[in-house]
Amino acid sequence: MWPLDRSPVGTRRAWRKREEMLLRVRGQYGPEWWEVVPAFLAVLLVIAVPVACLGWLWARVGWWAALLGAAVFSYLVRAGMRQRRVLAARRQRRATYFSLDQVDTADDRGFRAIIGRLLIRDGWANVRGVRVNDAGVVHLVGVGPDGRQLGVAFERGVEQIGQGSGSRAALRPVGGVPQLPTTPARGPRPLFIVVSSGTFARERVVWAARHGVRLVDRALLQRWAAGEDLAVLLDLGLDDVRTDAS
Template identity: 30%
Template sequence: MRLQRRLELRAAGLGPLTTRELRPALIALAVAAVVAIFWLVWCWRLLGGLGLALGGSLYLALLARLVLWRGAVVRRRRGRFTAAEAEALTDAQVHRVVLALLRRDGWLVAWQPYQGRPRIVGTDCSGQRPIDVTFRPVDWKEDDETGPAPALRAAGNAVRDGTVRLLVTLGTFPRGDVLWASRQGLHLVNGNLLRRWAAGERINQLLGIVPGRRVS
């Protein structure tokens, strides 16, 4: 039970950092220290004490910006987005964002394209409940042969096997798709739900999903 909880925390990015995760930060710290020494020595030789003060201030300002930028990248990779970032999501970002959000919420997921289209599959941390996620672009049309027309139907096959099936879009779903999906047990994640999910709400609460529990 303790091991499962540890795996859930690690999948959600909340567990203690491992040596492997700390290694890049330690290397970056060492590189920053070496660069700082060479930079400050050069400034001292060029302008003396004034150069040391100006060079140190400039280096610290640049280092702070770099740390903030890197922190934002790591935060988003762990599935944590600000409200502004959630509002600014685009179709090109949705697939990577959903993968990060699922991992943040404790699902063990990976890419598995379906007929050349984006798809995410996996299970909850206990390995007892599968999940299958497909996507629909905002400008998708039912008669558009270049878009993922079969995605909704493909996601809805064998709906009674206990698999959690999601169809995700930044746009909205027509009433006909909503009614069909409700009969098939398919969860539709529209743009509003996706932004709430990205902004911090958990998919389990948004859709009433209970991980680790199979449907009989």
């Protein structure tokens, strides 16, 4: 039998083996070559088969057939990527939902965080908090799929205090229209929303209609948090824009 090949202690080879063993123990060594080869062969197959088919069409039929095949292949790839994005958006939508108990027990920051996650789930971009006065009132702002700017203010329903299983936030009623950091000179009209965990009084509804502010009361908030799209709840007409963008 051949003697075991051991590296002398203190050599570079022994140090390398010791470091390799530590990485394996920690699970940080990475995949082995036999774990990478199947994925590499799959990528090679995905690239090689279409190229071979296009080459066969060029040689046996003509350049126009190869060009037509490339167009069909491009369309199929684009359709597959679009379907993948749709499925990913559906999975994200199913994963992002909240109950009214979570809303009721959240503090001010938690309430804003929940609404912010719902907006991001529904396709609104650049959602962030903006402090609007010295009293510490924070509004959420964002940009919609159609380029429309969004301003969101928050209220708590006084009649709902006491419900839920924990401490509640006491957000003050909004005295004016939600504020945006900048006033857009062009583009769609900004969307202003006031979200409440309770219900709005009649005077509040009249004020919102007069100033062009959309109200999301407790009933709409429950549906929104359960997975329905804000654009559908408020009839914003963003379906066509999202279809074109996808």
